[in-house]
Amino acid sequence: MCFAAPMFAPHSSHRHSFSHRACRAACSLVSAAITLLSWPAMPLAAESQPVLRAVTSDVNYPYNFVKDGQVRGLSVDVAKELAKRLEMRLEIEILPWTRALHVAKTEQEVLVFTVAKIPEREASYHWIGPVTNSEEWLYKLKSRHELKVESLEDAKRYLVGDEASNASIPSFARLGIKVDLAPSMTSNCRKFKMGRVDLIPFDPDGIAAFVSECGLRWEDVEKTVQIPRDGALYFAFGKASSPDFMRKVRRAFAAMEQDKTLFKLSALWKTNSTKAKRP
Template identity: 40%
Template sequence: MPWIRSHITALLATLLVATYAAATEPPLSLRAVTAENNEPFNIVFNGKLQGLGVDVANEAARRSGFSLQTEALPWARALETARQKPDVLLFTVARTPEREDWFHWIGPIAKREVWLWRLRTRKDVMATSLDQAKQYRVGTSHNDAATEYLLAQGFEQGLNLDITMHDRAIGYKLLASRVDLVPMNPLSIGAFARESGIPLEDLEPQMLLISSGGYYLALNRLSKAETVAKLNAALVEMKADGSLQRLLEKWQPKGSKARSPSSPP
């Protein structure tokens, strides 16, 4: 019947329009915040935000149907922004017991190992346990997960813990023997050395401080469950197809102790 044919034609046209609209609709925007200087995870270089965390977050968002509007902030401000505001993605952040209830955790995207490092010339600094480390002065930065850990283990600011606002200041103090040890992930030690003006070969690990938690993307606890599920599914997919491993290899520091100091070469 003519009216049936016209009805079907109209229905097909409607479906085609809807399909075209869905295909051409721009992705949903998701706000993201990150630290200004946390190489190799995220770093502003030549005015462009880049790094392992940046690449992982962008790819996970793309696969989830989101476009990221990323803002680089001082770390303390980025952390507090994500804690206070739903549907704000934070990266790259260490998962610690103190932070566990703050976020939905997406990851891990990288293994977390933190070692205490000394200058190779400081043979007088011998720390293979926390009790031994407490005899020295450890240089750390404000709002860093390693700082939270050391405070929880009984280190005291002003006594055996020197907390600064920037890693560069820690490096200067290490060179001047105003601090004896610094906590650092092997992935980040090359950037720390370069920024502090210390030859990488002049730094050596003393003891493994932390080997748990991992590095993650994170969303405020009040974020939409659908957003969390989509991003987690995307990261699972990235692990399965090898793209996460390729990004890890891309950002592994060249010529540095990128792997665990205890790992075979």
């Protein structure tokens, strides 16, 4: 039963007619509301979105790393924003760095980050960026007083521990510096602590977090010399990726540059890393 509030009018017939019309209208609205409420629930929008698959490594502070079971970092935040603008759902897979580069190189529309554009890689990928910039320095344990590293020439006397497929490896080869390769920086850290390698290369923006994860303190390590190389870091997709997809990615990334989103994300992570480096 539907009731309408009484309306005051000069003639009761008008009042009666209006009341019925109001009643029918109100009942129609109630019926429509019940229909909407009883409609089967629609799937979440995120579940219906296409997936942007990304691969990366687990220890590359502050760009991509795993903490408390979550993938975090500057590049992770940029990738999330990029996926959002592409109306895609980001899925990140952690792989050994050599494997991550291979997957992105050989499969279609797979993002790999964070990547230095070196001559040995340049022709194999579509490059997006730079996303950010980095430096790479050699670090030693302060307790190893026998290591005297004041120049790149000095570094030639020692063994550097590095991650397989790292962009610094060709630089070390050109400089004549000996390198021991590990499958990951976590493995490399164990060798560093045990004295099986003398020096490790790392970005000053991430070294504090790395030594903490490694079971060391900031005061336990010492920065020695910088490795000369282009510090720009990129996102990359393999050449199998479709031209239309890459155009969309480039447009979305360009918009992030233009509206300063990229700058804000980079500034946030770089500032936090700088603060973390202080003892």
